[in-house]
Amino acid sequence: MTKRFWLAGTLLAAQVFAANISMAESVTFNKDVLPILQRNCQTCHRPGNIAPMSLLTYESARPWAKAMKAAVVTRKMPPWFADPQYGHFSNDPSLKQSDIDTIAKWAESGAPQGDAKDAPPPIQWPENGWTAKPDIVLEGVPYTVPPAPAKNVIEWMTLTTATGFTRDTWVTSVEIKPSELAVTHHICVSFVPHRPNVVYNSLLWVDKQRDEEGVEVAPSERRIALPTADGRGRDVPSGIRNNPPPNAAAENNRGADDARGGVGLGFTCYVPGRALSDFRPFHAGLLIPAGYDLNWTIHYTPNGKELTDRPEVGLTIAKEQPERLLIESFGGTDQTKFAIPPNDGNYAPLPSEITFLENAELVWMSPHMHLRGKDMTYKLIFPDGKEQVVLNVPRYDFNWQLGYDLKQPMQIPKGTKLVVVGHYDNSVNNKFNADPNRTVFIGNMTWEEMFAPFFAITVDKTVSPAKALKFNFRSAGGA
Numbered sequence: 147m148t149k150r151f152w153l154a155g156t157l158l159a160a161q162v163f164a165a166n167i168s169m170a171e172s173v174t175f176n177k178d179v180l181p182i183l184q185r186n187c188q189t190c191h192r193p194g195n196i197a198p199m200s201l202l203t204y205e206s207a208r209p210w211a212k213a214m215k216a217a218v219v220t221r222k223m224p225p226w227f228a229d230p231q232y233g234h235f236s237n238d239p240s241l242k243q244s245d246i247d248t249i250a251k252w253a254e255s256g257a258p259q260g261d262a263k264d265a266p267p268p269i270q271w272p273e274n275g276w277t278a279k280p281d282i283v284l285e286g287v288p289y290t291v292p293p294a295p296a297k298n299v300i301e302w303m304t305l306t307t308a309t310g311f312t313r314d315t316w317v318t319s320v321e322i323k324p325s326e327l328a329v330t331h332h333i334c335v336s337f338v339p340h341r342p343n344v345v346y347n348s349l350l351w352v353d354k355q356r357d358e359e360g361v362e363v364a365p366s367e368r369r370i371a372l373p374t375a376d377g378r379g380r381d382v383p384s385g386i387r388n389n390p391p392p393n394a395a396a397e398n399n400r401g402a403d404d405a406r407g408g409v410g411l412g413f414t415c416y417v418p419g420r421a422l423s424d425f426r427p428f429h430a431g432l433l434i435p436a437g438y439d440l441n442w443t444i445h446y447t448p449n450g451k452e453l454t455d456r457p458e459v460g461l462t463i464a465k466e467q468p469e470r471l472l473i474e475s476f477g478g479t480d481q482t483k484f485a486i487p488p489n490d491g492n493y494a495p496l497p498s499e500i501t502f503l504e505n506a507e508l509v510w511m512s513p514h515m516h517l518r519g520k521d522m523t524y525k526l527i528f529p530d531g532k533e534q535v536v537l538n539v540p541r542y543d544f545n546w547q548l549g550y551d552l553k554q555p556m557q558i559p560k561g562t563k564l565v566v567v568g569h570y571d572n573s574v575n576n577k578f579n580a581d582p583n584r585t586v587f588i589g590n591m592t593w594e595e596m597f598a599p600f601f602a603i604t605v606d607k608t609v610s611p612a613k614a615l616k617f618n619f620r621s622a623g624g625a
């Protein structure tokens with residue numbers, strides 16, 4: 147459908163629906179609003195999840211009636227940033243215009259509860275804030291985030307814990323659940339081979355030298371915290387890096403056979419708006435060899451209160467062997483050339499380019515940039531030269547790290563390229579930009595930048611993940 151056609155259709159539908167509403171008796175919570183909340187809002191708006199209030203019941207939703215109307219009419223809620231022109235996504239929570247009208251009408255007419263018998267049965271969300279009921283829960287290590295540390299920087303930490311897998315195991319979903327969402331910027335996990343000298347259950351980090359604005363100064367002067375008996379770490383000067391940034395991991399990807407992808411198997415992140423990676427809809431899983439460990443990367447940001455986070459990872463395990471193997475990875479750019487000039491409102495780094503060396507199906511994408519991120523577009527270039535945009539996020543918002551699940555997996559013949567372009571806004575027009583007068587380089591902190599187009603593919607289960615992708619960019623990481 148052309149855009150004009152689509153718009154006309156929507157307007158027509160809205161008019162027809164408005165007529166229906168005025169004829170109807172009244173719009174009530176139980177009959178009209180609750181079904182919408184169940185479908186489009188409760189994944190986030192329930193106890194233990196990222197939204198500040200629960201929309202499970204009339205009692206908890208009623209005080210928010212006016213705010214709900216405002217949030218849906220302006221399309222601030224539910225958060226969704228994909229350009230509807232490209233791709234159809236199974237997790238798209240966007241409301242139909244008729245749903246928006248229903249919520250608005252309900253809020254305007256005094257937000258009545260209606261008859262209890264009209265209410266749909268409540269959704270049975272798994273206990274304790276999980277989205278998928280886990281078969282196995284792996285625990286992290288508690289960390290107390292201080293109310294205001296020096297310079298407000300808590301460096302990324304890494305952690306290794308045992309999986310306890312005594313035989314090769316097909317994992318079909320990975321969900322990461324911090325207990326203190328307010329201070330958790332992100333947590334990523336992946337499965338890595340066991341190293342004989344590995345130190346379990348100890349949080350490690352590199353104390354980087356930073357200037358007064360918190361920007362990393364001289365990578366060569368980085369220091370590393372080694373684990374000590376009390377598990378608190380000790381500062382030693384070092385050229386060692388125990389915490390490579392994601393693009394360095396992508397660099398490792400090229401050669402690492404054992405870890406089957408550099409960052410390890412099943413690289414999955416918790417970020418606001420995304421906690422669960424579920425491979426079951428794609429009949430896919432991760433084959434985790436016996437004895438593998440779980441590697442965590444954790445980034446906390448203080449929010450003024452002292453809070454102790456106790457993160458957990460929930461896994462579902464396949465009863466039968468899935469048909470396909472899932473590979474999650476991400477692109478990058480030439481980091482040595484990445485430098486956003488001061489006041490540049492539309493900086494484009496060199497595109498990310500990855501070649502698929504095996505037939506694959508693209509199932510998921512998730513753009514990642516920091517505060518100056520502006521837009522990102524994923525495009526496939528097929529071996530016959532045909533091009534197709536598979537995801538366009540025209541107004542990237544750092545506060546929402548959403549993942550986009552393709553409704554229909556996209557067939558990718560061997561030899562296809564995934565090319566991702568992005569832009570950054572380092573001007574005063576970007577309200578998240580703390581300082582438009584400085585050149586911005588790649589770095590871990592939100593005031594530094596990243597260019598990390600995440601994606602997931604499935605391949606035949608006989609394919610070796612280390613040989614499925616070729617990264618056609620050089621990154622400075624890993625050095």
Ligand code: HEC
Pocket residue numbers: 182183186187188189190191196197198210213214215217218223224225239241419
């Ligand atoms: C992906 C998770 C997610 C979904 C889905 C979602 N919300 Fe939210 N919502 C949040 C978070 C997080 C906040 C708090 C941060 C913010 O306001 O941006 C929020 C805030 C709100 C607010 C307060 C806004 C304000 O201005 O203070 C309202 C009202 C709201 N949501 C309504 C809804 C409704 C109605 C739906 C469904 C139609 C919905 N949300 C779907 C995560 C979500």
